[in-house]
Structure formats: C-alpha cells, structure tokens
Amino acid sequence: MSDSAWVATPAIAIPARTVTPRHSALVRVTHWITTLCFLALLVTGVEIVISHPRFYWGEVGNVNTPTLFKFPIPASRATVPTGYGYVLPDQNGWSRYLHFQAAWLAVLTGLLYVISSLFSGHLRKDLLPGGADLSWRAWSREIADHLRLKRPSEEEAWSYNLLQRVTYLFVIFVLFPLVIWTGLAMSPAVASAFPTVVTAFGGQQSARTIHFFVSVFLFLFLLAHIVMICLAGFWSRMRAMITGRVAIEKERA
Amino acid sequence: MSDLSRRKLITAGLAAAGGVAGVGLAAGLARRYGLIPPDHAGFYGPGETLTYAAQRILTKHSMAREFPPSEISKPPFVNEVAPLGDQFKRLRDGGFADWRLSVDGMVARPASFSLAELKSHPARRQITHMACEEGWSYIAEWTGVPLSQVLDQVGVLPEAKYVVYFSFQRDWWDSVDMSDALHPQTLVAYGLNGGELPVGNGGPLRLRVARQLGYKNVKYITRLTVTDNLKKFGQGLGSASPEGGYAWYAGI
Numbered sequence: 001m002s003d004s005a006w007v008a009t010p011a012i013a014i015p016a017r018t019v020t021p022r023h024s025a026l027v028r029v030t031h032w033i034t035t036l037c038f039l040a041l042l043v044t045g046v047e048i049v050i051s052h053p054r055f056y057w058g059e060v061g062n063v064n065t066p067t068l069f070k071f072p073i074p075a076s077r078a079t080v081p082t083g084y085g086y087v088l089p090d091q092n093g094w095s096r097y098l099h100f101q102a103a104w105l106a107v108l109t110g111l112l113y114v115i116s117s118l119f120s121g122h123l124r125k126d127l128l129p130g131g132a133d134l135s136w137r138a139w140s141r142e143i144a145d146h147l148r149l150k151r152p153s154e155e156e157a158w159s160y161n162l163l164q165r166v167t168y169l170f171v172i173f174v175l176f177p178l179v180i181w182t183g184l185a186m187s188p189a190v191a192s193a194f195p196t197v198v199t200a201f202g203g204q205q206s207a208r209t210i211h212f213f214v215s216v217f218l219f220l221f222l223l224a225h226i227v228m229i230c231l232a233g234f235w236s237r238m239r240a241m242i243t244g245r246v247a248i249e250k251e252r253a
Numbered sequence: 254m255s256d257l258s259r260r261k262l263i264t265a266g267l268a269a270a271g272g273v274a275g276v277g278l279a280a281g282l283a284r285r286y287g288l289i290p291p292d293h294a295g296f297y298g299p300g301e302t303l304t305y306a307a308q309r310i311l312t313k314h315s316m317a318r319e320f321p322p323s324e325i326s327k328p329p330f331v332n333e334v335a336p337l338g339d340q341f342k343r344l345r346d347g348g349f350a351d352w353r354l355s356v357d358g359m360v361a362r363p364a365s366f367s368l369a370e371l372k373s374h375p376a377r378r379q380i381t382h383m384a385c386e387e388g389w390s391y392i393a394e395w396t397g398v399p400l401s402q403v404l405d406q407v408g409v410l411p412e413a414k415y416v417v418y419f420s421f422q423r424d425w426w427d428s429v430d431m432s433d434a435l436h437p438q439t440l441v442a443y444g445l446n447g448g449e450l451p452v453g454n455g456g457p458l459r460l461r462v463a464r465q466l467g468y469k470n471v472k473y474i475t476r477l478t479v480t481d482n483l484k485k486f487g488q489g490l491g492s493a494s495p496e497g498g499y500a501w502y503a504g505i
Contacts (some may be wrong), residue, residue, distance in 0.1 A: 004459060052388040059382065060326050062389035077331065077387055093498025094297075100505060101300025188384055189308045189504030192464045193315035208388055 021244030022158065027122065028241055030113040037106035038222065044095035044102070045215055051076045051092050055212060059203030068209060103183065110176060127172075129165045138162060152232050157246050164228075167221070175218055182211035272274035287310070287414060287430065291483045291491030293503045302360075305502045307430060310505065317438050320380045325446060326391035329455035341421060347456040354403075354441065358417075361408030368457055371441060374398040379438055386468040386503065393454075396444030397462050399469035401435045404479070414481045415491075418460050421473035427492035428483060429462055429469070438463035441474070466503035468494060 023031070054061070061067070063081060074084035076091060117123040121244040124130065142163045152161065160168065184190045185198045185207035201207045229237045240246050283289050288306035292298075327368050344352055355365040377399050384390035400416070416434040419426045433439055442461040450456035455472030462469045483491045491501035 009420075048388065052385075054389070059324065060390045060392050061325070062330055062391050064328050064330055065326070079387070093500075095388060097297035097301065097498075097500060100304055100500075101297050104300045165427075186384070187308070187468060187505035188317065188382070189312045189315070189464045191382075192317045192456050193312040195318050198318075204382065204384060204390060 022240040022246045023120065023244050024120065024122070026113070026116050028244060030109050031241055033109045034106055034113075037102040037109065038218070040098055040102035041106065042215070042219060044099040047091040047095035048099065049212070050057075050088060051090070052080055053082070055209045056205040057202070057209060058205055061208075063204040095224065103180070107180060110172075114172065116120040126160060127165055129162055129167055134162075149227075149231055157232070157236065157240070167224075171218070171221055173192065175221070177216055179211060179218065182207045182214060184212065257389060288450055290500075291428075291489065292495040297500075301500055301502065304500075308416070308502070308504045309430075312464060313432065315335055317379075317381050320382070320392050322360075322380060322394070324392050325380060326375065327393060328392040329446060329451075330393070331451065334453055334472075335422070337452075338352075341473075345452065352457050352475075354458060354477065355473060356403065356477045356479070359410040359413045359481060360404075360479050361410065362406075364407050366403070368443060369486045371398050371403070371458075372443060374402055376444075377437070377440060378444075379440075379463070381438070381461075383467055383470065386499070391472070394444075394446050395440055395442045396447075397440030397442035397461060399437055400439045400441055400460070400477075401437065403477070404434065407479075409479055412481045413479045415479075415483055417478040417486055417492075418471055418474050419476040419478070420471050421475050425471050425473075425493055426487070427460075427469055427471050427494065428480075428486070429465075433462055433464065436462075436464065447478050464504055466505075468499065469503045482504045 023180070049071075052074065053073050053075055054067045054071055056065060057068045063079065073082065073086050074086060075082050076088040078087050114123075117127070139162070142161060146163055181197065182201065185201060186204060191198045191204065198204050198207060201210055236246065280289075283302065283306055288302070288309055290301055293302045300317070335461065343435040349368055352368050353365045354371065357363040375398075376396050378394060378396045380390050380392060380394045382390060392487070404416070413431060415428045415430055417426065417428040429439070438461075440461040440463075442455075442459050443457060444452060445454050445456075450459060453469070458474045459472045460470060460474050478486075480486075483489060487497050490496055495501050
C-alpha cells in the first residue's frame with residue numbers, strides 16, 4: 001500500500017525514505033558481536049587469572065619465583081599458596097575453550113570492521129579527527145566538558161566528538177592489537193614459529209602481565225563508554241546502535 | 254520492489270551461497286590435510302578447529318625456543334604429585350630397572366623398552382620453556398630420546414596419524430598428531446637439569462612435547478600406541494583432557 005504512495009510522489013518520498021542511518025548496518029552488527037565477545041573474554045579471562053592470581057616479569061614465573069604483584073584472593077588450584085584454607089572450583093577448561101573461541105570471533109569481526117571502514121569512508125569521515133578543531137583550546141574544552149559530565153548537544157548525536165574519535169582510534173588500533181599480540185605471545189606454538197612475538201616484550205610472563213593490564217584498560221574503556229551513553233541518553237543511543245535511527249521525531253513531526 | 258533492493262538481495266544471496274560453499278570447501282580441505290582436532294564437535298568446536306588448523310599450518314616446521322644454561326629456573330620447580338601407590342614404590346625402590354615402555358598399534362615391530370635400552374640411544378638435550386595453562390612457567394634442561402627415534406625403531410606404518418601415550422596413573426593418557434610425534438624436540442625424557450628425571454617432574458619417563466602446554470607432557474609414561482583413529486580411545490576425544498573439559502590441542 002505504501003509502495004503506491006511512494007510511486008505517486010517520488011520526488012518527496014525518496015529522500016524521506018532513504019534517511020542515512022546514524023550507524024551503518026555493518027557498524028551495528030560488528031559492534032554487538034564485539035560486545036558479546038568482549039564480555040565472554042572478560043569473564044573467562046578473570047576465571048583463568050583465578051587459577052594463578054600471581055603476575056611476573058620476564059621469561060618465567062611460578063610459585064618459587066618472586067612476583068611483580070599478586071591478588072589476595074583464593075585460587076582455583078591447590079598449587080598456589082594463597083593463605084586461604086580452601087580452593088575454588090576449577091573453571092579453566094571451559095574458560096579456555098570459550099576465551100579462544102570468542103577471541104577468534106572478535107578478531108574476525110574486527111578485521112571485517114577495519115577493512116570495510118577503510119573502503120566505506122567510516123574510518124576517514126567518522127573516526128579520524130581530520131577536519132575537526134585540534135587546537136589546545138578545543139582539546140581543553142572537550143576534556144572539561146567530559147570531566148563535568150556535560151550532556152552532549154543534539155548535533156553530537158550525529159557524529160563522534162573529538163575525544164570520542166581519539167579514544168575509539170586508540171581502542172581499535174592500539175589496545176585491541178596489543179591484547180591480541182600479548183595473547184598470542186603466551187602460546188608456545190606461536191612462540192616457536194615467531195619468537196620475536198615474545199622477545200619483543202622481554203618474555204612470556206611479561207606478555208602475560210601486559211595482556212592483563214591491556215584488558216584492564218579495555219574494561220575501563222567499557223565502563224566509561226557505558227557512563228557516556230547513560231549521560232547522552234541511554235535509550236536513544238541504544239536505539240541508534242540497534243536500529244540505526246536517531247530519535248528526534250519531535251522536530252520532524 | 255525497486256532495482257536497488259533486488260540487486261541488494263541478489264548480492265546478499267550470492268554472498269551467502271559463496272560463504273556456505275567456502276566453509277564447505279575449507280572443511281573438506283581441513284579434513285584432507287588433518288587440520289581437524291578430535292574434540293571438534295560441540296559449541297567450542299569452531300574456535301578449537303580454527304586454532305588447531307591455523308597453528309598446524311603456521312608451526313609446521315617451527316622449533317621451540319632454546320635457552321642458555323644460565324636461564325634455567327632456580328630453585329628447580331616441582332609440581333605436587335598425587336600418591337602413586339605401592340606398585341610404583343616397588344619400581345622406584347628397584348631403581349626403575351623394571352620400568353618398561355611398550356610400543357604397539359600401527360607399527361611393523363611392536364616392542365618394549367627398558368630405561369637402559371632407551372638411554373642407549375643417542376640422547377638429545379634441550380633447554381626449553383614449559384608453561385602451564387594456569388599461567389606459570391619454568392625453564393629446564395630436558396634429556397631424552399627423540400620420540401621419532403623410538404618410532405623409527407618399531408617401524409611406523411604409513412597410515413598412522415597419531416601417537417597415543419598412557420601413564421602409570423590410569424586416568425592420564427593423551428595423544429599427539431604425527432607432526433608433533435616426529436618433531437625433533439618431542440622427547441621420551443628421562444633426565445632433568447643434568448640429573449635423573451625426579452619423580453615429582455614425571456620420572457622415570459615423561460613425554461616432553463616442547464611446543465605445547467604442560468598438561469600434554471604426561472608423566473610416568475608406560476605405553477605408546479600408534480593409530481590412525483582416536484575414536485577407539487576413551488570417549489573418542491583424543492585424550493583424557495577433553496573428557497575433563499580441557500582442549501586436546503594445547504599449543505595455545
């Protein structure tokens with residue numbers, strides 16, 4: 001029924017029908033797959049740390065060597081002296097299976113996102129701070145606004161602000177590659193084929209420790225991301241990332 | 254329906270068909286080149302298969318890193334061992350003179366070796382890194398006979414695909430593919446850091462698989478079986494590890 005209406009007045013109807021979505025379908029789909037993978041990686045990563053909540057620096061580390069730091073928590077293995085009289089249930093089996101499965105899905109999704117963003121212009125137009133004001137004043141205003149938890153303006157619903165762009169670029173091109181790299185550095189098979197993957201960090205235990213800290217940074221990013229979404233309007237931003245549309249019906253009506 | 258959406262539909266249809274055909278082709282190739290792990294079924298199968306296939310292709314001829322003697326972990330690391338029973342104690346009191354390693358399955362000449370016979374072979378010594386799936390690790394010097402030499406002596410049949418190894422501890426058994434079985438750093442190890450292999454580290458005999466995590470390095474091995482089919486062992490998942498919820502392949 002609506003089809004015939006469009007045909008009758010094509011000049012007016014087509015632009016209204018083809019409103020560019022706030023987020024493309026590819027961005028939306030890859031966003032939610034990554035969310036799912038990240039949560040799986042986070043939970044299983046914590047489970048794996050619980051089996052040996054001690055961190056080291058260099059090539060080796062075990063209960064006979066000094067730690068860089070350790071968590072005062074009970075462990076899921078009896079081999080770790082924790083000071084607690086009990087051992088937590090062992091969750092490493094499924095945690096490891098799920099950790100690597102989610103890692104594969106996250107890496108493949110990330111590759112799809114980065115490659116398509118290069119071609120679609122999403123990277124250049126939406127993420128690189130190219131045309132934006134990069135002066136100190138712009139930076140300090142942006143940071144001050146964020147620190148004051150100022151609610152973003154209506155136009156910001158349509159594009160990423162400067163701090164957002166820089167943060168997203170840092171997460172996509174620094175933190176994610178680093179967490180993948182340090183993860184691979186812990187694999188004895190990968191280390192045998194590409195020793196520099198490990199030696200670049202000064203050893204397998206250093207890679208494990210860096211893997212942990214990068215994960216902490218990614219977790220902090222997730223928290224900040226959720227706080228910003230709540231400030232900007234949780235449901236409108238959720239809707240934009242699920243359906244692609246921005247809720248500004250009032251003005252349009 | 255406009256031309257644009259029809260074109261989109263056709264493109265999407267072609268992409269989906271191409272995707273299905275691609276996955277099918279990849280699965281066929283993976284089967285043909287032995288890139289599918291025995292625990293490939295179930296929810297975690299896709300990730301496990303990707304890991305095993307990718308690492309098999311990338312690490313085909315790679316050698317585990319070897320370290321100078323100064324890097325050997327001090328004090329020597331000993332993991333906790335469950336009580337091994339009276340029979341083990343008797344063998345130990347006899348200096349393990351009666352310990353045997355039998356080799357059977359798809360071999361031309363099934364055999365059984367004493368420790369002395371294994372030690373009469375040219376030995377390999379290597380200082381390598383051993384990491385546990387929990388996260389800790391140590392570096393030690395391992396001495397032993399390359400598994401490939403033992404297999405050469407019994408004459409492995411060309412159809413063989415895996416070597417299954419069994420421990421004195423009945424619950425422990427595992428297997429490796431021929432790529433790891435014939436790898437020069439895979440040892441039937443009997444020495445650690447210049448001395449005998451201590452019981453705490455798996456003495457008198459432990460399989461040392463240098464490119465995989467600690468749990469593939471089964472202690473107190475008594476028997477090797479060469480096979481082309483892991484379905485015949487236990488629950489058919491390749492080792493005791495997947496039966497306890499752990500991946501068969503532990504290169505990661």
